[in-house]
Amino acid sequence: MHDFDYERPVSLVEALSLMARHNGHARPLAGGTDLIDQMRLGRHQPGALIDVKRIAELNVLAADADGLHVGAAVPCCRIVEQPLVNQQYTALVDSCRIIGGIQIQSRASVGGNLCNSGPAADSTPSLIALQGVCVIAGPAGTRRVPVERFCTGPGQNVLQPGELLVEICFPPRPPHSGSHYRRLIPRNEMDIAVVGVGAAVELDESGRTIRAARIGLGAVAPTPLWAEEAGALLAGQPADDVQFARAAEAARKIVSPITDMRGTREYRIHVTGVLVQRVLRAAVARARGEAFTYLPGH
Amino acid sequence: MAKKRVVSATINGEVVEFLCEPRQTLLEVLRDTLDMTGTKEGCSNGNCGACTVLLDGRPVVSCLVLAMEADGSEIRTIEGVARGSHLDEVQQAFLEGAALQCGICTPGFIMQTEALLQANPNPTEEEIRFYLAGNLCRCTGYDKIVRAVQAAAQKRLATT
Numbered sequence: 001m002h003d004f005d006y007e008r009p010v011s012l013v014e015a016l017s018l019m020a021r022h023n024g025h026a027r028p029l030a031g032g033t034d035l036i037d038q039m040r041l042g043r044h045q046p047g048a049l050i051d052v053k054r055i056a057e058l059n060v061l062a063a064d065a066d067g068l069h070v071g072a073a074v075p076c077c078r079i080v081e082q083p084l085v086n087q088q089y090t091a092l093v094d095s096c097r098i099i100g101g102i103q104i105q106s107r108a109s110v111g112g113n114l115c116n117s118g119p120a121a122d123s124t125p126s127l128i129a130l131q132g133v134c135v136i137a138g139p140a141g142t143r144r145v146p147v148e149r150f151c152t153g154p155g156q157n158v159l160q161p162g163e164l165l166v167e168i169c170f171p172p173r174p175p176h177s178g179s180h181y182r183r184l185i186p187r188n189e190m191d192i193a194v195v196g197v198g199a200a201v202e203l204d205e206s207g208r209t210i211r212a213a214r215i216g217l218g219a220v221a222p223t224p225l226w227a228e229e230a231g232a233l234l235a236g237q238p239a240d241d242v243q244f245a246r247a248a249e250a251a252r253k254i255v256s257p258i259t260d261m262r263g264t265r266e267y268r269i270h271v272t273g274v275l276v277q278r279v280l281r282a283a284v285a286r287a288r289g290e291a292f293t294y295l296p297g298h
Numbered sequence: 299m300a301k302k303r304v305v306s307a308t309i310n311g312e313v314v315e316f317l318c319e320p321r322q323t324l325l326e327v328l329r330d331t332l333d334m335t336g337t338k339e340g341c342s343n344g345n346c347g348a349c350t351v352l353l354d355g356r357p358v359v360s361c362l363v364l365a366m367e368a369d370g371s372e373i374r375t376i377e378g379v380a381r382g383s384h385l386d387e388v389q390q391a392f393l394e395g396a397a398l399q400c401g402i403c404t405p406g407f408i409m410q411t412e413a414l415l416q417a418n419p420n421p422t423e424e425e426i427r428f429y430l431a432g433n434l435c436r437c438t439g440y441d442k443i444v445r446a447v448q449a450a451a452q453k454r455l456a457t458t
Contacts, residue, residue: 003299003320005320106358
C-alpha cells in the first residue's frame with residue numbers, strides 16, 4: 001500500500017477538524033473492508049485515514065422518540081444482535097447477515113457500505129425501504145439527506161470534501177408493519193447481488209389492506225433506487241399477489257441494469273419483478289406476525 | 299514517510315508492543331514483525347479467510363485490518379489455540395478427520411471454528427457451512443472440514 005497518515009480522533013469536532021486540515025485528501029476509515037482493499041489496488045490513495053471508530057456519535061445504536069439511530073461506524077455484527085432492530089427493522093438485519101462473510105460482518109459498517117456507494121450494496125435498499133435519513137456533519141454544520149438521494153453514481157455520493165456521515169436515522173416503525181431484504185446470487189453466500197430488493201410495508205388493523213409501502217432496489221442502476229411509484233401503487237390496496245404483481249411491473253419500468261458476468265440486462269429486469277413480489281410477500285407475512293424465517297440462499 | 303508508531307495489544311494473553319507504519323496490516327505485522335507465521339496470507343483482499351484471527355473475540359480477516367487499528371485490542375491467533383503441547387479439540391478433530399491437505403487454509407478455518415463454537419456450541423451442518431463461508435479451501439474440499447467441526451463440537455459438548 002502507498003504511504004499515508006493515520007489519525008484516530010475521539011470526538012466529532014476533532015474528526016471534522018482533521019478532515020479540514022487534510023483538505024480533501026483524507027478518507028474516513030470505519031470497518032475498512034472496502035477501503036483497505038481499494039487502497040491496496042491503488043484505486044484510492046488518500047494522504048490520511050481518519051479512523052472514526054472511537055467517536056461516540058458514530059457508534060450509537062439505539063432508539064428514542066425520533067426512531068432508530070445507527071451510527072455510521074457500527075459494524076454489521078452489532079446490528080444483527082440488537083433486539084429492537086431484530087423486532088422492527090428486520091430488512092436491515094437481513095442485509096447485515098449477508099454482507100460478505102462472518103469475518104467481514106465483524107468489521108463492515110452500514111455507513112461504510114453506503115459511503116462506498118456501490119450500486120449493488122446490500123444494505124442500501126433496506127435503508128431506503130425503512131426510510132433512512134443520513135445525518136452528515138461538515139464545516140458548515142449538519143445536514144440531513146434521505147438515503148435514496150445519497151448515492152449519485154457508482155462509487156459517488158453527495159458528501160463534499162470535509163464532510164462526514166455521522167449516522168443513519170430511521171423513523172419509528174408503525175404497528176402492523178414488516179420488512180425484508182433479499183438478493184439473487186448464484187451461490188448461497190459470499191457473493192455480489194445480481195439484483196437486491198428491500199421492502200417495508202404497513203398494513204391496516206385487519207392485516208388485509210396495505211396502508212403504505214416503500215421498495216428499494218439494488219444492482220439494477222448506477223445507484224440504488226427508490227421504486228417510489230411501485231410502493232405508492234400499493235397504498236390502500238389489498239395485500240395480495242395481484243397487487244404485488246402490479247408493484248413488480250412498476251419496479252421493472254424504472255430499472256436500467258447493465259449486462260455483465262453476473263447477468264444480462266434482460267435477466268436483471270425479470271429478476272427485479274420476481275424479487276419484488278417475493279420480498280413484499282415476506283414483508284406482509286412479518287407485518288401480520290406470521291412466522292417467517294429467511295435462510296439466505298434458499 | 300508517515301512516522302512509525304508504537305502499538306500495544308494483547309496477543310494470545312501476552313501484552314505485546316510493536317512499531318509499525320500506518321500502511322501495514324495486522325497480517326503483515328503478525329507475520330513479518332512478530333514472526334507469528336501461523337496466520338497465513340491467501341488472497342489479501344478479504345475473500346479467502348486464510349488470515350482469520352480473533353480481534354476482541356470476533357473473527358476478522360487480518361489482511362483488512364491496519365495494525366494501528368489493533369492498538370489496545372485483544373488478539374487471538376492460531377499460535378494461541380493449543381494448550382501447551384496439547385492440541386485443542388478443533389485442532390485434534392482436523393487432524394483426526396484429515397480435514398486438511400496443503401494446510402494453508404487450516405489456521406483460518408480453525409480460528410473461524412473457534413469463533414463459531416464460542417457463539418454456537420452445537421451448530422447444524424447448515425450453520426457450520428454458513429459460518430465458514432468466508433474461508434476457502436482449494437484442495438481437500440469442505441465435507442471433511444465440516445465433519446471435523448461437528449466432531450470438535452461433540453467432543454466439547456461431551457466434556458463440558
